[in-house]
Amino acid sequence: MADHAPTETFALRVQFDTEAQQKDASTLGMWIFLVTEIMFFGGLFAVYTVYRSWYPNVFAIASSSLNEIIGALNTGVLLLSSFTMVMAVRASQLGQQKMIVIFLILTLLFGGIFLGVKAYEWNQKFEEHHIPGQAAFHLDGVLPEGQGHAQLFFSIYFAMTGLHALHMVIGVGILLTLIVQARKGRFSASYYTPVDVAGLYWHFVDIIWIFLFPLLYLIDRHLVK
Amino acid sequence: MITAAAQERENYLNASHGLKSWFLTKDHKRIGLLYLATITLFFFIGGAFATLIRVELLTPQGNLVSSETYNKLFTMHGVMMIFFFLIPSIPAVLGNFFLPIMIGARDLAFPKLNLLSWYLLVVGGMFSLYAMLAGGVDTGWTFYTPYSTTYSNGYVIATALGIFIAGFSSILTGLNFIVTIHRMRAPGMTWFRMPLFVWAHYATSLIQVLGTPVLAVTIVLLFLERVFHLGIFDPARGGDPVLFQHLFWFYSHPAVYIMVLPAMGVVSEVISTFSRKAIFGYGFVAFSSVSIAVLGFLVWGHHLFVSGQSLFAGMVFSFLSYFVAIPSAIKVFNWTATLYKGSISFQTPMLYALGFIGLFTMGGLTGLFVAALGIDMHVTDTYFVVAHFHYIMVGGAIMGYMSGLHYWWPKMTGRMYPEAWARLSALVIFLGFNLTFFPQFILGYLGMPRRYHLYPPEFQVLNVLSTAGASVLAVGYLMPMIYFIWSLRYGKVAPVNPWGATGLEWKTSSPPPVHNFDETPVVTHDAYDYASLMAEEVEVG
Numbered sequence: 001m002a003d004h005a006p007t008e009t010f011a012l013r014v015q016f017d018t019e020a021q022q023k024d025a026s027t028l029g030m031w032i033f034l035v036t037e038i039m040f041f042g043g044l045f046a047v048y049t050v051y052r053s054w055y056p057n058v059f060a061i062a063s064s065s066l067n068e069i070i071g072a073l074n075t076g077v078l079l080l081s082s083f084t085m086v087m088a089v090r091a092s093q094l095g096q097q098k099m100i101v102i103f104l105i106l107t108l109l110f111g112g113i114f115l116g117v118k119a120y121e122w123n124q125k126f127e128e129h130h131i132p133g134q135a136a137f138h139l140d141g142v143l144p145e146g147q148g149h150a151q152l153f154f155s156i157y158f159a160m161t162g163l164h165a166l167h168m169v170i171g172v173g174i175l176l177t178l179i180v181q182a183r184k185g186r187f188s189a190s191y192y193t194p195v196d197v198a199g200l201y202w203h204f205v206d207i208i209w210i211f212l213f214p215l216l217y218l219i220d221r222h223l224v225k
Numbered sequence: 226m227i228t229a230a231a232q233e234r235e236n237y238l239n240a241s242h243g244l245k246s247w248f249l250t251k252d253h254k255r256i257g258l259l260y261l262a263t264i265t266l267f268f269f270i271g272g273a274f275a276t277l278i279r280v281e282l283l284t285p286q287g288n289l290v291s292s293e294t295y296n297k298l299f300t301m302h303g304v305m306m307i308f309f310f311l312i313p314s315i316p317a318v319l320g321n322f323f324l325p326i327m328i329g330a331r332d333l334a335f336p337k338l339n340l341l342s343w344y345l346l347v348v349g350g351m352f353s354l355y356a357m358l359a360g361g362v363d364t365g366w367t368f369y370t371p372y373s374t375t376y377s378n379g380y381v382i383a384t385a386l387g388i389f390i391a392g393f394s395s396i397l398t399g400l401n402f403i404v405t406i407h408r409m410r411a412p413g414m415t416w417f418r419m420p421l422f423v424w425a426h427y428a429t430s431l432i433q434v435l436g437t438p439v440l441a442v443t444i445v446l447l448f449l450e451r452v453f454h455l456g457i458f459d460p461a462r463g464g465d466p467v468l469f470q471h472l473f474w475f476y477s478h479p480a481v482y483i484m485v486l487p488a489m490g491v492v493s494e495v496i497s498t499f500s501r502k503a504i505f506g507y508g509f510v511a512f513s514s515v516s517i518a519v520l521g522f523l524v525w526g527h528h529l530f531v532s533g534q535s536l537f538a539g540m541v542f543s544f545l546s547y548f549v550a551i552p553s554a555i556k557v558f559n560w561t562a563t564l565y566k567g568s569i570s571f572q573t574p575m576l577y578a579l580g581f582i583g584l585f586t587m588g589g590l591t592g593l594f595v596a597a598l599g600i601d602m603h604v605t606d607t608y609f610v611v612a613h614f615h616y617i618m619v620g621g622a623i624m625g626y627m628s629g630l631h632y633w634w635p636k637m638t639g640r641m642y643p644e645a646w647a648r649l650s651a652l653v654i655f656l657g658f659n660l661t662f663f664p665q666f667i668l669g670y671l672g673m674p675r676r677y678h679l680y681p682p683e684f685q686v687l688n689v690l691s692t693a694g695a696s697v698l699a700v701g702y703l704m705p706m707i708y709f710i711w712s713l714r715y716g717k718v719a720p721v722n723p724w725g726a727t728g729l730e731w732k733t734s735s736p737p738p739v740h741n742f743d744e745t746p747v748v749t750h751d752a753y754d755y756a757s758l759m760a761e762e763v764e765v766g
Binding site: 013014015016017021024025028029032033035036037039040041042043044046047050051054055132133134148149151152155156158159163 | 330331332333334335336396400401403404405407408409434435436437438439441442443445446449450453454455456457461462463464465468472475740745
């Protein structure tokens, strides 16, 4: 191929030979990024595993202090957002301009609800004095010598849900960008890679929560109740 | 007139002008040069800290700097050299510049991401530099808890944040390389026709992508503990500082291979070129890179032999550590076998590459010493360990970097460097390096601990030798700095293929055009096909 400074389009950047090659490369790039994310959260899961196995009783009590109903509802909201994200990808595959925008806005909405509920839950922790590092920290049902271990649980809780929420906020930013671009008619049946890879990211963040929910809210709950 | 016309040929350097054309460039070649300038600055800053350390150690009394200042000096030397020079060095400069050209691509898969990676390194470097200027940090480059989270009053957060940001630069570069190698190869460039430099970068990228995120989350937890008083590594609340060490070394041991694997890639290219012979055992050298990357993830525990890790874990990690020696030795033996009956010429890149083989072998063999539990108990935290890893990182990685820089300088700039001076620099660096670090093996064996600015008077002779060597080494590093810059204006104009090497980068002009090739190359031969290249030369006469 001659170096004739070809005219660049969104679907075919100058470094690629074909649109298919570019789409392939973008998708592979996002999958590799998700692998790095697995390693990132993997560090947290390792920390969780170590301390849960060291202090199972305190962790069970701390687990059961979380509101599993709210957690389950929030999980549902997040799954719903994944569904609307898939529909947005499908709408762009079919070139339905209006539907792309509608489904992206719905995804944004569900993501926002999740973050709102999360904020409410965090606020509860402040009111219940379940904030690690504070002198007032106290978890009912745990002996004084176990209070430190309970702090460990809530340290992990805040680190994990906090980093997950941060990923959600980044996802919200990506959705906003996509909505602006979709309204300009950027995406079509022949070019929808950004919606596609953003979808991959969104589902990944959902899946992280699917692991966090049982690990933090559900395991060993029955031992306490 | 012919030379004038040749000079006016459009290339990536003269295609556009002005600061904007550099700071907003998407050209992987220009980004490579931006990295070159940046990490050279970081190298000399890290070198300045090393100079102060060596001057302090001239005398047994700690009379130049206080012990607090000394703690900051070795911390900042380590942080600068590891995170801001060695890790980006070969991948971000030479890999960025040559990986796309070597596989016949017009650019990396994600040029904007590549530019972002450079900005991230600069911003990360600024954070760490700010910390150093504001008062420094004294935790050691390893940031062990609980000292770093609770007790140190240095600028831990700013430094760690700088490393966190630079980590994303590294991750994104690795991601970019992997996608480029998978999806951007020219027609005919099959996996087993790729130059070994590309294989080495593939393996390196795997480590960057899999390891760096673990360091990132570890730094986040450190940050949360220091700023928001979460307790994950806090022993007062049942947390475990050793867990921090596990997470830290899960990245930081493989990070050594991020530094040395690309250097091995350079050496494979250079040894083959200057022996005028195909590399011996191409497949073995290629897969040894990948297996070093994989095995590198299984040995981190050998940094924790004296940290209260269980004896069983220590034995397993010790055992696994020996396995890394196998692919490393495969490389050294194959390079040696390539030399055998080769038509060897001792030009500068070759001198550096041979220096690499010698010094890396020393570093690797002493690595076996410290992988043995019993010996490690004796030499842990002594100068033996310091000498060992400097043989790998300076004797290995930097020699490889210098070799590659000389080898590809004509292609990057279109100018030849002065050969005689360059050969002298290789010699000076080799001698200076050995004089600096060999005495440290003996010091460590005799029991001198690292990270103290005082030492018993009987160690003075060896320390003076080491400092003398460091001065020679400094001269050796300043020489290329001067003649490389000199060559930009006064160097001979470089031909397309000054070394008579195979490889696509030697088929395009020096310096290359903006999109690397006038026409997309079609690859019909294996890498290092010197046999048919020389047959052609015979036919042409």
